[in-house]
Amino acid sequence: MGLEAVVNEIREKGRKEVEATRAETRAEVEEILKDAQARAAELKASADEEAGRAATHITNQEVSAANLVVKRQVLNAQKMLLDQVYSASLAAVGDLPAEFQEKALTDLLKRAAKEIKKGVVHTNKRDIPVVEEILSRLKTLSGYTVGDPVDIPGGVIVESNDGALQIDYSYGTFLGEVWESGLKDASDILFA
Structure with missing residues (x-):
């Protein structure tokens, strides 16, 4: 066997070893890439799942916040409406006919006389003549005098002469x- 044959044999053996090493390396690289792709797919799926959970959580928080804002606006609108009803009711009571006002004031003064025998009666400017007439007409109210007008829609405020009561x-x-005791019922009727 000649030198050339030995060199060729060594070359051939080296080439086969290089090819085997390359094949082995390719297989290892493919295995590493396959593992890396699988790990990347797992990480992506996990990240997608976490992003989905985070998006759902944020969406739920935003929906809850929006619901609270809407509920607050509805409650504010309801309160404003109830305040308007209260003001309208107060104005309507103050605008009842003169006969009603006279009877109501007479009853209120008689009721007050059971607690305060002598005192000063305050009423609104409109009702002062009516109160003066009632006080002059009823002997049981002879201990009362008419005081300065007050800013009320109707009725009376009676103060003892010494100011203690x-x-x-x-x-x-x-x-x-009445409003405080019936507010829930009125709210339920209006907004149910």
Whole structure:
């Protein structure tokens, strides 16, 4: 066997080893790439899932916040409407006919006289003549005098002569009491 044959044999053997090493390296590279792609797919799926959860959470928070804003606006509108109803009711009570006003004022003064025997009666400017007439007509109210007018829609505020006791029988006070006790029922009827 000649030198050339030995060189060719060594070359051939080297080439085969290089090819085997390359094939082995390619297989390892393909395996590494395959593992990397699988890991990348897992990470992407995990990231997509986490992003989906985060998006759902953010969406839910935004929807909840929007619902709260809407609920607050609805409650504010309802309160504004109830305030308008209250003001209209107070104005309507103050605008009742003169006969009603006289009877109501007479009853309120008689009721006050049971608690305060002598005192000063305050009423709105419109009702002062009516109160003066009632006080002059009823002997049981002879201990009362008419005081300065007050800013009330109707009714009376009676104060003892010494100022120690005051009874508020104004229409606003009565309506306020009725309003507080019936507010939930009125709200349920109006906004149910």
